[in-house]
Amino acid sequence: MTSGDDVFTTRTGPASPAAPPDSPHTPARASGRETARLAARIVAPTLAGGVIIRRRTGMALAERYQVDRRAIALLGELRGEHGPGPLRLDVAGRRFAVLLHPEDAGRVLAGTPDPYTPATREKRAALEQFQPHGVLISTEEERGGRDERRAFNEAVLEYGKQTHSLAPALVRTVREEAGKLLGAATAGDGEIDWRRFHTAWNRTVRRIVLGDAARDDTALTAMLDRLRSAGNWSFAAPRRTALRDRFERRLRAHLDRAEPGSLAAALSRTPAAPGTDPAGQVPHWLFAFDAAGIAAFRTLALLSTHGRQRDQVRGELAVTDLSAPHLLPYTRACVLDTVRLWPTTPFLLRESVRETRWGADTLPAGTGFLIYAPLFHRDEALPYADRLTPEIWLDGTARHTEALLPFSAGPAGCPGEDLVLLATSTALAALLERHDYLPERPARLRPDRPLPRTLDHFSLRLAALPR
Numbered sequence: 001m002t003s004g005d006d007v008f009t010t011r012t013g014p015a016s017p018a019a020p021p022d023s024p025h026t027p028a029r030a031s032g033r034e035t036a037r038l039a040a041r042i043v044a045p046t047l048a049g050g051v052i053i054r055r056r057t058g059m060a061l062a063e064r065y066q067v068d069r070r071a072i073a074l075l076g077e078l079r080g081e082h083g084p085g086p087l088r089l090d091v092a093g094r095r096f097a098v099l100l101h102p103e104d105a106g107r108v109l110a111g112t113p114d115p116y117t118p119a120t121r122e123k124r125a126a127l128e129q130f131q132p133h134g135v136l137i138s139t140e141e142e143r144g145g146r147d148e149r150r151a152f153n154e155a156v157l158e159y160g161k162q163t164h165s166l167a168p169a170l171v172r173t174v175r176e177e178a179g180k181l182l183g184a185a186t187a188g189d190g191e192i193d194w195r196r197f198h199t200a201w202n203r204t205v206r207r208i209v210l211g212d213a214a215r216d217d218t219a220l221t222a223m224l225d226r227l228r229s230a231g232n233w234s235f236a237a238p239r240r241t242a243l244r245d246r247f248e249r250r251l252r253a254h255l256d257r258a259e260p261g262s263l264a265a266a267l268s269r270t271p272a273a274p275g276t277d278p279a280g281q282v283p284h285w286l287f288a289f290d291a292a293g294i295a296a297f298r299t300l301a302l303l304s305t306h307g308r309q310r311d312q313v314r315g316e317l318a319v320t321d322l323s324a325p326h327l328l329p330y331t332r333a334c335v336l337d338t339v340r341l342w343p344t345t346p347f348l349l350r351e352s353v354r355e356t357r358w359g360a361d362t363l364p365a366g367t368g369f370l371i372y373a374p375l376f377h378r379d380e381a382l383p384y385a386d387r388l389t390p391e392i393w394l395d396g397t398a399r400h401t402e403a404l405l406p407f408s409a410g411p412a413g414c415p416g417e418d419l420v421l422l423a424t425s426t427a428l429a430a431l432l433e434r435h436d437y438l439p440e441r442p443a444r445l446r447p448d449r450p451l452p453r454t455l456d457h458f459s460l461r462l463a464a465l466p467r
């Protein structure tokens, strides 16, 4: 088993040792017209696309109208007009500040959870539907508060360790399911579309998280998806408590087995502080593995048109015994860069728990801070903004560029990052080892043109061809 130096990390560290200095940037106020434009160009399409679970029609429209390109252009225009300070706006009686400077984004993420809590009102309303005790929406005031839940997540997910101790079982599972996906595709019409990929990915995820006996429990995933759909409506949706109870009972039955080789087994042997609610952390894992599937499928689509990067991946696979866990740095970097290009969490939200100082001014407690990651990931000043460039995660470029945040950063940065990169790179290795892929619409992801800023993963279709 290979481990290695932390060469691709996107994180600023599990804990921030010191509060970051105040920002020199003074906030500016958006006019009523600018607020309306922001709502129309950014908030409405984001809600239509689905924040907690993606909606097929919303994503199709988002790609057709390239909503991220338009959103980035608008924010760039407002930055030109008002300067780099936070842009203040009021929406539905609530005070928000959109961060326009990459250093301010880093500052707010590093200042989590005090003064900037990730448990914002909007996130709580949405995520309480299926993970009321999830770390992301936990506050310090609760019994078994944020710190304990964070520590528990880090311990089970083995944050900071690139090769999880469950890697041998994980690699076996991922390769088996990828093999079955390919077998079914090549025995049929040879096509892998999102529906087929997602079905196989969900089986893989249930096995990794809950064990082999959960492989075919599609009812569990369907329940979670319904709760996530309710979460899409945030405050507007009634609590689905009966459905949540049924989901939790079914989930606990799987966790109680603590099947060897699964995260459920790791969870059962990890000490937890009182009030942590270990089982209550698992819905987030199941939910977040969906994003990993989207990232893996988009990466496969990109590699189907990007010959140079595909050759690099193949070079890495050729010298590796893929039946055992290995680091696969370049393949991992391809996934990281795909998430940079199309962040699965485009909006990072924080809320201040006390007054904060910004340049010559202050913003009151309760201000919602919005970080729109594509603004920084696709900044035209970056030579690689719109190109697949895995190299930036290997040569230090990404590490030294402010606000490249595919897995967020700071004390609430994604503790699943290492596990995600292990699972997705293993899946890509299994899929690319003996197959080539032909995209249905190759012009969409041409390597010699800027990549689109919005990519609807639902509509990607690839023909799998044995090599």
Ligand code: HEM
Pocket: 118, 135, 136, 137, 150, 153, 157, 284, 285, 286, 288, 289, 291, 292, 293, 295, 339, 344, 345, 348, 349, 405, 406, 407, 408, 411, 412, 413, 414, 415, 416, 417, 419, 420
């Ligand atoms: C491609 C896949 C994934 C991406 C891009 C991703 C990204 C992120 C991001 C951006 C955040 C921060 C959200 C915020 O600041 O509001 C986050 C938080 C989190 N992620 Fe992931 N994630 C992925 C998959 C996973 C998986 C599979 C797990 C668990 C197995 C996981 C566990 C968590 C947890 C527990 C948090 C909350 C951290 C906290 O509040 O301290 N993630 N993730």
